[in-house]
Amino acid sequence: MINQPPISQEALIAENIARVRARIAESAQRVGRAPQDVTLVAVSKTKPLDYVKIAYNLGIRDFGENRVQEALEKRAAFCPSDLHWHMIGHLQTNKAQKVFGSFSCIHSIDSLHVAEALQRAAEKKSQAAPMDMRQPVLLQVNVSGEASKEGMTPEETPAIARQILAFSHLDVQGLMTVAPLVDDPETVRPVFRSLRQLRDRLRDEVGDVSWDQLSMGMTDDYAVAIEEGATIVRVGRAIFGERVKQ
Numbered sequence: 001m002i003n004q005p006p007i008s009q010e011a012l013i014a015e016n017i018a019r020v021r022a023r024i025a026e027s028a029q030r031v032g033r034a035p036q037d038v039t040l041v042a043v044s045k046t047k048p049l050d051y052v053k054i055a056y057n058l059g060i061r062d063f064g065e066n067r068v069q070e071a072l073e074k075r076a077a078f079c080p081s082d083l084h085w086h087m088i089g090h091l092q093t094n095k096a097q098k099v100f101g102s103f104s105c106i107h108s109i110d111s112l113h114v115a116e117a118l119q120r121a122a123e124k125k126s127q128a129a130p131m132d133m134r135q136p137v138l139l140q141v142n143v144s145g146e147a148s149k150e151g152m153t154p155e156e157t158p159a160i161a162r163q164i165l166a167f168s169h170l171d172v173q174g175l176m177t178v179a180p181l182v183d184d185p186e187t188v189r190p191v192f193r194s195l196r197q198l199r200d201r202l203r204d205e206v207g208d209v210s211w212d213q214l215s216m217g218m219t220d221d222y223a224v225a226i227e228e229g230a231t232i233v234r235v236g237r238a239i240f241g242e243r244v245k246q
Helices: 009-030 049-057 068-077 093-099 112-128 157-164 185-205 222-227
Strands: 039-043 062-065 084-087 105-109 135-140 170-176 213-215 232-235
Touching: 009 039, 009 049, 009 222, 049 068, 062 068, 068 084, 068 093, 093 112, 105 112, 105 170, 112 135, 112 157, 112 170, 135 157, 157 170, 157 185, 170 185, 185 213, 185 222, 213 232, 222 232
Parallel strands: 039 062, 039 232, 062 084, 084 105, 105 135, 135 170, 170 213
Antiparallel strands: none
């Protein structure tokens, strides 16, 4: 038997991306959606910048990070004009100054407090150099009610959304949620369905913005999330392999 040479990291990531894209297409087409309407955010947290560059060269243009400092370091080192960095992790208010304007989208506006901190950061920057920039953001909703999850409750979201929509430097584009970790992704289908239904309710009751974006679904459940209306899926392990524990 001839020993095969080990597969290169680039080849492995290429295979993974192809597999994920194929599954996105299958899931979208299953419910009559166009695959191109789903944005794949490759979650690169804890992964070396070389992995990001490999994925970028393979056609990935959206990358998600959880930790502000790690994200900013990667962004400073590698940020072609067509690359989009997403902040998907919990945002501490003392990091608002660093975060505002540094990401194509902040998915994790999980409270009015965080939104206020970003608005203040923007106003402070505007005093130093007048600007009319609006930071794209998503409101994080804790649909499952898990104590370990960040996010506003579905019940309080409409009232908080109305207040955030008044902030001149924030551009609310939709909602985000993190589903519970389960063995069977069908178990969390109701979570994704509930977020979509909340989005529809906000369109009717709050208006003002399109509420187009639904960021939901990760490695273990993104296929189900797409079937329930996800426009953004956040996939890390299925692209880059197991996460490095820190």
